Amino acid sequence: MRRSSSKPASNNGSKERIEWEMRPGGMLVQKREDGVGAAGPTIKIKVSHGSYQHEITVPAQSTFGELKKVLAQETGLEPQEQRLLFRGKEKENDECLHMVGVKDMSKVLLLEDPASKERKLEQMKRDLGISKACEAVVRVKVEVDKLAEKVTPLESAVHSGTKVAEKEFVVLTELLMMQLLKLDSIEAEGEAKVKRRTEVRRVQNVVETLDLLKARNSNPFSESSNAISVTTQWETFGSGLGSLKAPRPVTSSTKRTNDWELFD
Structure with a gap:
């Protein structure tokens, strides 16, 4: 954190206002003005990073934290x-280069933080796993597309009243269930998990469609039979034959009449 203060100074009998600032590390220096040369003299530092060598030019009074910000642009490593x-x-970040003896063409070693490196490796493994899982889901999707195409002609045949061999439905259902098992065996997370879930629901919907077509194919007049059955029931109730409501009033009325006659 920089702190500034001012002190009057005499120069040829005139007073000049000098600005001061607190540099990281607790050193009080004259505040640098904006403009050309404001940062003061610069030095070139040789930074070794693995097999790479970087030559970085920074102000001589920079801190290691400021040097890290410059290196972030060169190496892609964040300062932390x-x-x-x-x-x-x-x-440390707040240590000044010139205070520890860093001069022009000095050598500095750059290492990646082990914890950060471990996190990156884990992320790379996770991304690789997601990529492989997505590829596996896509392969299953291609197979399901082929099987789904075979459902369309079956659906057309059943709706037109054409009898379809039952094994056609059985075979397609078994093949779809095999693809469903493949999806269940895919270990996925993130984007791959979402894609797998979507494909699972799709397979389930196709299987349900096949079940409905199979039932209708087995009994093509099932819907008509239900309509006739309902109509027949309503006709039966309307005629009074076998109705629970029609005989009760007659029986009840007859009993009451007989009872009154017996009392008389």
Whole structure:
């Protein structure tokens, strides 16, 4: 955190206002003005990162934290993922380069934080697993597409009243169930899990359609029979034959009449 203060200073008998700021590490320095040369002298630092060598130019009074921000653009490593070592010792973000002896063409070692590296490896493995799972789901989807195409002619035949061999429905259902088992065996997460769930529902819907077609194919007049049955029942009730309502009033009335006659 920078703090600024001002002190009057004399120069050829005139007063000049000098701005001061607190640099990281607790050092009080004259505040740098905006404009050309405001950052002061610059130095070039050789940074080793694995098999790569980077030459970074920064202000001589920069901190290691500021150096990390520049290196992030060169290496792709975020500042919090970097560890900077100078003369065998890791440096903190608030330490100034010139205060620890970093000069022009000094060498600094850049290491990736082990925890960050481990997280990246885990993420890479997870992404690879998701990619493989997505590919497996796509392969199943291709097979389901082929099987679903065979359902359409069966549906047309059944609705037109054409008798279809029952094994056609059985074979297609078994093949679809095999694809469903393949989907269940796919270990997926993230995007792959969503795709697998969608394909599972699709297979289930096709199987349900086949079950309905199979039932209708076995009894093509099932709907007509139900209509006739309902109509017959209503006709039976209307005629009074076998109706529970029609005889009761007659029987009840007859009993009451007989009872009154006996009392008289």
